[in-house]
Each structure stands twice: as C-alpha cells, then as structure tokens.
Amino acid sequence: MAPGSALIPRLTDLSPGTEALRYCFALPAHPESVAGARELTRARLDAWKLGRDACDAAVLIVSELVTNAVVHTASSRVVCELSRFGRRLRIAVQDQGHQPCGPRLRRSSDDEHGRGLLLVDAMSSAWGSHDAGDASGRIVWAELPHGAEQSSGAERAC
Numbered sequence: 001m002a003p004g005s006a007l008i009p010r011l012t013d014l015s016p017g018t019e020a021l022r023y024c025f026a027l028p029a030h031p032e033s034v035a036g037a038r039e040l041t042r043a044r045l046d047a048w049k050l051g052r053d054a055c056d057a058a059v060l061i062v063s064e065l066v067t068n069a070v071v072h073t074a075s076s077r078v079v080c081e082l083s084r085f086g087r088r089l090r091i092a093v094q095d096q097g098h099q100p101c102g103p104r105l106r107r108s109s110d111d112e113h114g115r116g117l118l119l120v121d122a123m124s125s126a127w128g129s130h131d132a133g134d135a136s137g138r139i140v141w142a143e144l145p146h147g148a149e150q151s152s153g154a155e156r157a158c
Contacts, residue, residue, distance in 0.1 A: 019084075019085070019086075020083070020084070020085040020086075021048055021083070021084040021085075022081065022082065022083045022084075023044045023081070023082045023083075024079065024080070024081040024082075025037075025040050025079070025080055026077050026078065026079045026080075027066070027077065027078055027080075028076065028077055028078075029069065029070045029073070029075040029076055029077055029078050029095070029096075030070065031067075031070055031071075033066065033070065033078065034063055034066050034067050034070065037062050037063065037066040037078075037080055038059050038062060038063050040080075041058060041059050041062045041080070041082065041091075042055065042059050044082055045058055045059075045082070045089075048084055050084070050089065050146050051146055054089060054144060054145070054146035057123040057124075057144055058082070058089055058091060058144065060119060060123060061091050061119075061120050061123055061124060061142045061144070062080060062082075062091055062093070064116035064117070064119055064120050065080075065091065065093040065120065065140050065142065066078055066080060066093055067116060068093075068116060068117070068140065069093055069094075069095035069140070073095040073096065073097045073137070073138075074096070074097045075095040075096035075097055075137070076096060077096065078093060078094070078095055079093070079094045080092070080093050080094075081093075081094075084146075087145055087146060088125075088143055088144070088145055088146070089143065089144050089145075089146050090141060090142070090143045091141060091142050091143075091144075092139050092140070092141040093139070093140050093141075094132055094137055094138070094139045095137045095138055096136055096137045097136055097137055120142050123142075123144065124142040124143055124144045125143055125144050125145055126142070126143045127140070127141060127142035127143065128140075128141060129141070
C-alpha cells in the first residue's frame with residue numbers, strides 16, 4: 001500500500017515529472033450521501049480540469065460504488081478516494097463491512113437491482129475489490145483513462 005493510504009495501492013508506474021493528485025472524503029453511510037459523493041467528486045474533478053467525458057464517467061462510478069457500500073454493508077461511514085496520476089483516474093470506495101463473496105457482476109437483465117457494477121465495468125478500464133487490510137471492510141476500486149484537457153471551458157467543465 002502507498003504510505004498514508006489504505007485505499008490505493010502504491011503507484012509504481014509513475015515516471016519522473018508525472019503529476020499525482022489525491023482527494024479523499026468520508027460520508028455517513030446513508031442513501032442521501034450518494035448525492036453528496038457525486039457533488040464532491042464533480043467539484044474536485046472540475047478543479048483538476050478533467051475532460052467532460054471522464055468526469056461524467058467518474059461521477060457515475062462514484063455514485064454506483066457509494067450506493068453499493070450504503071445498500072449492501074452495515075457501515076456507518078463510507079470513504080472515497082480519488083487519485084489522478086498521469087492520464088489515469090482511480091476511484092476507491094471503502095466500506096466498513098462486507099459480505100464474504102464480495103461484489104459480483106450480474107448479467108441478468110430481468111433483475112431490478114444489481115446492474116450498477118455492469119455500468120462500472122463498462123465505464124472503467126479496470127476495476128476490482130480487496131479486503132481493507134487491518135480494518136474490517138472492503139475496498140472497491142475502478143480506474144479510467146482521461147484525455148487531455150479540452151481547450152474550451154464549456155467542453156472541459158465537469
């Protein structure tokens with residue numbers, strides 16, 4: 001694990017001069033916190049000047065991962081960490097308790113729930129989960145590439 005961070009593995013592939021930015025927030029594990037997570041994510045990624053498509057994808061991924069942590073665990077809080085390194089954005093959401101099998105993709109279209117991870121899978125270049133280490137809980141992460149900043153403010157804004 002990276003020093004000082006239980007959410008994101010060490011970034012070993014950074015070349016000299018590559019900018020790495022991190023932002024972390026914690027929210028109560030309540031359904032209304034999902035909207036707060038979207039707002040915090042959008043504000044931070046706008047400040048980092050990510051392109052609109054990457055920002056929209058990241059906000060959707062954060063929404064799905066925080067929703068899953070709220071709905072499927074007995075957590076009192078959820079921690080989200082955004083990490084921008086090079087041309088990649090990594091999103092990690094940690095809960096405080098998990099089911100033994102971890103998150104699973106459900107491919108059944110007649111299920112009313114359970115399609116959130118299909119969206120995460122479609123929007124990200126990679127995703128996965130692992131136990132939180134010393135603490136109880138699970139970390140679910142997703143990574144996506146982001147393009148160069150757009151020249152127009154309207155295009156760039158999240």
